[in-house]
Amino acid sequence: MAQNMKAFIAAAAVSLGLVAPIAHAQSNAPVAPPAPQVIQPTPEQLDQYATAAKQVALVAADYQPKLEAATTDQDRQNLMKEADEKMVEKVQQGGLSVEQYNGISLAIQQDPALRQQVEQRIQAQ
Template sequence: MQRSTYAFLSAALLTTALSGAPAFAQPAGQAQGQAQAQQQMAPPPAIQPTDQQLQRFASASQKISGVVDEYRPKVDAAKTDEAKQKVVEEADAKMVQLVRADGLTVEEFNGIGQAVQQDPQLKQRVMGMSKGGPAAK
C-alpha cells in the first residue's frame, strides 16, 4: 500500500504544479525523490484521454489542490516522521476518494497526469478546463 500511496502523492504533486500551487511538503526531499523514481520506472504514457476524462481530471485536480493546501501545514507541524506519515496517509485517502468521486481510478488519474505533463497542448486544455475557459466546452 505504501508504494501506491507515494505513487498517488507524486501524481498529486504534479497536479499541484499544474495549478501553480507550491508542492506538498514532505520530509527531506522525500516527495522529489519519489517523483523522480516514478518517472524513471514508468514508461511514457500511451494514454490519449478523452475530453470527458480531461474534464474529470481537471475537476479532481482542483479538489486535490485544496487537499494539498489543507494538509501542507499539518505535515509541517508534525514532530516525527511517523506523525508526518500518518498525516500523508490521511491526505492520500482523501485524495483517492476525490478522484474516485470524479469518476476516475487512481491509475487513470496518474496516467492522465503523466500525459498532461508530457504534452503541452493537453496541459493547456486542462488548465482551460480548470479555469472554466473555452477549453472546458
C-alpha cells in the same frame, strides 16, 4: 485576485497530479508499483481530471501546514497517509481510477497543449 487564485490552483493541481496517487500506491505495497501508462484522454476524461486535480490540490493545501507542524516522523507519516487517502477518494469521486488519473498526468507532462487544456478547464470551474 480571484484570477490569481484560480491560476495558482490550476498550476498546483496539475503539478500535484502525479504526487498523491503514486504516493498512495507506494504506501500500500512493499514493492514499487508499476509505472503508470500514458493515457490519451477523451474530453470527458479531461473534465473529470480537471475536477479531480482541483480537489487534490485543495487537499494538499489543507494538509501542508499540518505536515509542517508535525513534530515526529510517525505523525508526518500518518498525516501523509490520511492525505493520500483523501486525494485518492477525490480522484475516484470524480469518476477516474487512480491509474487513469496518473496516466492523464503523464500525458499532460508530455504534451504542453494538453496541459493548457486542463489548466483552462480548471480555471473555468
